Amino acid sequence: MKTIQDQGYTSTPEEAEFELRAHIGSIWSGGRLFIGMYTFLLASLVFAYFYLRSANNGLLWRPDHITAPTHYGWAVFLATVATGIMAVTGQRRLRGGALIDWQVAGWTALTTSVIALILQIWELSSLPFYPGSSGYASTFIGFSVFNIMTLVITSFWLETALARSHRLGRERGRNALLSTDADAQSWRANVSAMTYFVGFAALSGAFLFAMFYQL
Amino acid sequence: MSTVHERPHDIALAASGTKPPLTQRPGLLSQHLGTALVGAIIGYAIGHWLGNTISSHYPYIANSGQNAIADTLGLMLGVVGWLLGIGALNYPLAKLVGRQPSSEVEIQGWSKYFRYSTNHKTVGLQYVVGVLLFMFTGGLLAMAIRTELLSPTTHVFSPDTYIKIVSEHGTVMMMMATSIVVGPLGNYLVPLMIGSRRMAFPRIEAFSFWIFVAGYMVIFSAMPFGGFPTGWTGYAPLQTQAGPGMVSYLFGFAVIGLGMMAAGFNIAVTIINYRAPGMTWSRVPIFVWSILATAALLTLATPTLFAAGVFGLLDRTVQTAFYVTEHGGSSYLWENLFWFFGHPEVYIMALPGFGIAGEILPVFTRKPLFAYKVGAAGMIGVSLLSFFVWQHHLFQSGINPDMRPLFMLTTELISIPTGFIYLVGMGTMYKAKIRFDLPMLFVMALYFNFLIGGVTGVFLSDVPVNVTVHGGFFVLSHFHYTIMGGLLFAFMAGLYYWLPKMTGRMMNRRIGLWHFWTMFIFFNLTFFPMFIIGLLGQPRRVFTYAKNLQGLNDFSSISAFVLGFSFLIFFFNLVWSLYINPVKAPDNPWDSLGLEWQTATPVPAHNFDRIPVVLADPYHYSEVNAPAVADLGPSSPPDEPSLSGAPV
Numbered sequence: 125m126k127t128i129q130d131q132g133y134t135s136t137p138e139e140a141e142f143e144l145r146a147h148i149g150s151i152w153s154g155g156r157l158f159i160g161m162y163t164f165l166l167a168s169l170v171f172a173y174f175y176l177r178s179a180n181n182g183l184l185w186r187p188d189h190i191t192a193p194t195h196y197g198w199a200v201f202l203a204t205v206a207t208g209i210m211a212v213t214g215q216r217r218l219r220g221g222a223l224i225d226w227q228v229a230g231w232t233a234l235t236t237s238v239i240a241l242i243l244q245i246w247e248l249s250s251l252p253f254y255p256g257s258s259g260y261a262s263t264f265i266g267f268s269v270f271n272i273m274t275l276v277i278t279s280f281w282l283e284t285a286l287a288r289s290h291r292l293g294r295e296r297g298r299n300a301l302l303s304t305d306a307d308a309q310s311w312r313a314n315v316s317a318m319t320y321f322v323g324f325a326a327l328s329g330a331f332l333f334a335m336f337y338q339l
Numbered sequence: 340m341s342t343v344h345e346r347p348h349d350i351a352l353a354a355s356g357t358k359p360p361l362t363q364r365p366g367l368l369s370q371h372l373g374t375a376l377v378g379a380i381i382g383y384a385i386g387h388w389l390g391n392t393i394s395s396h397y398p399y400i401a402n403s404g405q406n407a408i409a410d411t412l413g414l415m416l417g418v419v420g421w422l423l424g425i426g427a428l429n430y431p432l433a434k435l436v437g438r439q440p441s442s443e444v445e446i447q448g449w450s451k452y453f454r455y456s457t458n459h460k461t462v463g464l465q466y467v468v469g470v471l472l473f474m475f476t477g478g479l480l481a482m483a484i485r486t487e488l489l490s491p492t493t494h495v496f497s498p499d500t501y502i503k504i505v506s507e508h509g510t511v512m513m514m515m516a517t518s519i520v521v522g523p524l525g526n527y528l529v530p531l532m533i534g535s536r537r538m539a540f541p542r543i544e545a546f547s548f549w550i551f552v553a554g555y556m557v558i559f560s561a562m563p564f565g566g567f568p569t570g571w572t573g574y575a576p577l578q579t580q581a582g583p584g585m586v587s588y589l590f591g592f593a594v595i596g597l598g599m600m601a602a603g604f605n606i607a608v609t610i611i612n613y614r615a616p617g618m619t620w621s622r623v624p625i626f627v628w629s630i631l632a633t634a635a636l637l638t639l640a641t642p643t644l645f646a647a648g649v650f651g652l653l654d655r656t657v658q659t660a661f662y663v664t665e666h667g668g669s670s671y672l673w674e675n676l677f678w679f680f681g682h683p684e685v686y687i688m689a690l691p692g693f694g695i696a697g698e699i700l701p702v703f704t705r706k707p708l709f710a711y712k713v714g715a716a717g718m719i720g721v722s723l724l725s726f727f728v729w730q731h732h733l734f735q736s737g738i739n740p741d742m743r744p745l746f747m748l749t750t751e752l753i754s755i756p757t758g759f760i761y762l763v764g765m766g767t768m769y770k771a772k773i774r775f776d777l778p779m780l781f782v783m784a785l786y787f788n789f790l791i792g793g794v795t796g797v798f799l800s801d802v803p804v805n806v807t808v809h810g811g812f813f814v815l816s817h818f819h820y821t822i823m824g825g826l827l828f829a830f831m832a833g834l835y836y837w838l839p840k841m842t843g844r845m846m847n848r849r850i851g852l853w854h855f856w857t858m859f860i861f862f863n864l865t866f867f868p869m870f871i872i873g874l875l876g877q878p879r880r881v882f883t884y885a886k887n888l889q890g891l892n893d894f895s896s897i898s899a900f901v902l903g904f905s906f907l908i909f910f911f912n913l914v915w916s917l918y919i920n921p922v923k924a925p926d927n928p929w930d931s932l933g934l935e936w937q938t939a940t941p942v943p944a945h946n947f948d949r950i951p952v953v954l955a956d957p958y959h960y961s962e963v964n965a966p967a968v969a970d971l972g973p974s975s976p977p978d979e980p981s982l983s984g985a986p987v
């Protein structure tokens with residue numbers, strides 16, 4: 125973390141500590157607020173789904189109960205949940221001081237997240253319906269777009285947290301990441317916020333999977 | 340222009356071998372507005388070409404005369420190019436290889452305003468200019484509307500052009516000029532008011548501004564594409580049937596939505612975490628409360644707008660049918676999503692206005708703010724309730740009639756916390772010896788106008804009245820009274836009040852008085868007749884009207900021209916006071932107790948030498964033995980509190 129010394133003035137130790145607390149707090153509350161924001165985004169999709177389903181205009185909500193390819197759905201769902209589980213497990217191990225475990229879990233989570241992303245995009249090429257053929261078809265395309273967005277954010281966040289852990293580890297030694305150093309604290313707060321988001325993505329992914337493939 | 344290397348802390352940076360970031364290097368070979376424009380043009384060209392290459396043979400595009408995929412991709416890559424050019428993507432890309440954020444230094448001189456700055460005061464001033472520009476363009480379009488309405492028979496524009504002008508005017512005013520009014524004052528003042536040296540996420544703050552400017556260009560790109568005929572509300576099915584200009588509208592909404600979310604997110608997190616020691620929730624200035632309530636709405640309501648825009652774009656590009664009733668979609672879906680955002684949006688505009696008023700009133704009445712806690716609670720109450728009233732926009736279209744009483748009730752309920760906020764103002768003015776300075780005059784005008792706007796709103800929440808006057812000039816006048824009469828007057832009050840701190844120059848009072856009186860009188864003369872015009876049956880968005888309404892319309896139009904002129908007086912005042920005849924502003928020209936006034940003018944880069952320790956709220960005016968407001972550190976005499984609440 126760049127400290128306020130960059131701005132050309134000095135802080136007393138109390139001020140530096142205060143600003144560090146504020147910075148860590150910002151990552152914490154920012155992470156939660158971001159999840160709140162994302163919930164409203166996904167809620168708009170859920171609203172669209174149930175609105176069109178209950179309106180069933182021209183009996184065209186979902187003719188013949190047509191469904192997007194379920195094997196893709198399952199694969200994306202499982203990969204997303206695996207990402208979530210890996211991120212949460214990694215975070216637990218990190219709290220216990222096992223940085224390498226976190227890094228391994230992180231790279232695995234990144235891999236499953238990228239696999240989910242590729243599958244989610246690939247699925248669009250094998251849909252058994254035309255996007256505008258029904259209410260279900262339309263909302264499914266909306267779901268795909270949002271899921272792609274979620275997976276891009278997840279992958280980006282995971283990758284950047286991993287890259288920073290490697291860089292900091294190289295520059296200052298592995299143990300520095302577990303120290304009370306400002307940059308290390310900032311990095312750990314970021315990892316924690318990311319884990320919450322990835323967990324949220326897994327839960328919401330499961331909910332949307334149920335809506336689009338099972339209901 | 341001095342360069343970054345001339346400043347003491349940059350010398351320290353140079354000594355440590357760290358280069359300033361590309362966005363803050365002097366000279367043209369760095370990142371600035373120019374490179375952003377180049378990036379946008381190149382991005383647009385590539386996107387459009389790509390879209391055409393991919394899709395021009397698709398059956399639904401081949402003979403349609405328009406290619407929404409190419410248009411959307413063009414705009415999308417145009418915005419990406421813009422962000423790359425201005426430097427917004429430097430850090431996200433550097434993060435991919437694990438880099439830390441670059442140093443938050445800032446180039447000196449005027450050129451910093453054309454760059455991706457992470458200093459909240461620079462961003463605040465960028466926003467001031469941006470919002471004034473948005474208002475100016477929206478205002479020019481308003482003049483065009485009133486020119487057309489001078490006569491029901493002699494026309495300046497075709498009906499088609501008229502509706503496009505109305506649509507652009509409404510969209511620019513609502514989505515650009517007023518929805519982001521937290522931008523200028525919020526970004527500049529919030530850290531100063533809560534005793535912070537910085538924003539929580541300065542890059543997100545800068546992003547919010549620059550993406551907004553991109554949104555402005557996207558919305559205006561509708562014009563060369565033939566405009567959009569839907570009004571600012573973009574209702575389907577007209578949305579689905581409209582020409583390529585609609586792509587700019589939908590994409591513009593998504594882009595602006597991103598900006599609004601970013602702005603709200605950063606401000607909310609800053610207020611929660613960066614309050615100085617002692618700045619408890621019961622000491623937070625009322626303006627900051629209003630900004631917090633607004634930021635909550637920006638972060639939580641705007642995602643719906645973003646989603647609605649994305650669905651609309653999908654309808655136009657990949658042929659989904661979200662809003663196409665014949666294919667299993669529903670045009671009412673758009674209306675619901677739009678207003679689920681749209682009604683909180685109304686409070687996104689109203690709340691900062693009342694926050695500004697609440698901050699100014701105690702200073703010019705020299706009285707404590709009346710019922711401070713009720714005011715703060717009212718603001719939070721309004722922001723919560725605003726999520727439960729959106730269906731009142733659909734009383735005439737799309738709502739299940741059985742649901743009407745419920746939404747009539749919630750709408751009437753929201754007038755209760757709004758009333759509280761209003762009464763806070765009235766209570767503060769009660770029996771006060773008012774100092775009629777310019778900011779105060781604008782605040783008093785706000786209360787006058789908002790009374791008319793608010794009371795007519797209560798009428799409109801009533802279903803039978805709503806059914807009668809819906810879609811006419813009565814509604815139009817109602818919302819101009821609340822938004823323009825409320826927020827815009829408050830914004831002007833805020834500018835006259837805080838510009839001396841922001842620019843170090845006093846605004847000329849005499850020219851300001853001319854501005855105030857012309858704006859106040861002619862605002863009312865423009866919009867009050869519209870209530871009557873509306874009750875007599877003139878519908879909105881139509882370029883002609885019944886012959887017997889010409890007198891009232893002409894009266895309104897001529898008043899509108901003078902109203903427009905009053906803004907020119909304001910701009911003249913700006914130029915006069917800042918450049919032609921500048922008068923240096925003292926550190927605290929209004930004798931305010933607010934923390935923001937206790938810093939030097941111009942405000943130092945780091946705001947406060949020492950992080951202040953807050954001891955009381957800033958409203959103890961004229962109190963005997965008033966508590967000190969804050970301890971600003973060693974620069975104030977050690978055993979004498981820095982700020983006294985006693986009469987200054």
Ligand code: HEM
Nearest residue numbers: 481484505509512513517570571572822823879880881899
């Ligand atoms: C000089 C000041 C202004 C004048 C004279 C003016 C005038 C008008 C008029 C005459 C219309 C109605 C046109 C029609 O429906 O046929 C209109 C529409 C509108 N105005 Fe203004 N206006 C002004 C400023 C503002 C401001 C500051 C806002 C800010 C929110 C605003 C927001 C709107 C909106 C949202 C519409 C509705 C557009 C639609 O129907 O989609 N106006 N204005």
